[in-house]
Amino acid sequence: MARHSIKSFNVSVNASGDAVDVDIVTELRKPYRFVLRPDVHYPTAQDIEAKLTAALSHCVTHHQKADFNIFSERSYISINVKGFIDTRFTGDSL
Structure with missing residues (x-):
């Protein structure tokens, strides 16, 4: 599990209301993008x-x-913020 500093993010319900679009900018060159x-x-x-x-x-x-872990084969994303959140969400990485 790699730990990343969060520089900025956008979390919003999509236009149809059936999913959440997520963009997370960290110290890495490529941002994390999820649905x-x-x-x-x-x-x-x-x-x-x-x-x-x-x-x-x-x-x-x-x-x-x-921490972000992407399990493409199972269609879920695990997100952990120590002492605050440790959960997985159903979704896919873009």
């Missing part, structure tokens, strides 16, 4: 947006790093 979809853990796109926005805002405010 996350509701599942049993986060039943609405608004739930995903709220949880992820809170976690990434925490990283920016407190200069804390986040």
Whole structure:
């Protein structure tokens, strides 16, 4: 698991309201881009947006790093911010 500093991010429910578009800029050259979809853990796109926005805002405010693991074969993204969030979201990396 690689830990990354969050420089900026955008988390927003897409136009159809059935998924969340995520762009995360870290110290890496290429930003992380995801499309996350509701599942049993986060039943609405608004739930995903709220949880992820809170976690990434925490990283920016407190200069804390986040871990991202992409499991393409299972269509989920694992995101960990130590002491704040350790969860996985159903979705895909773009």
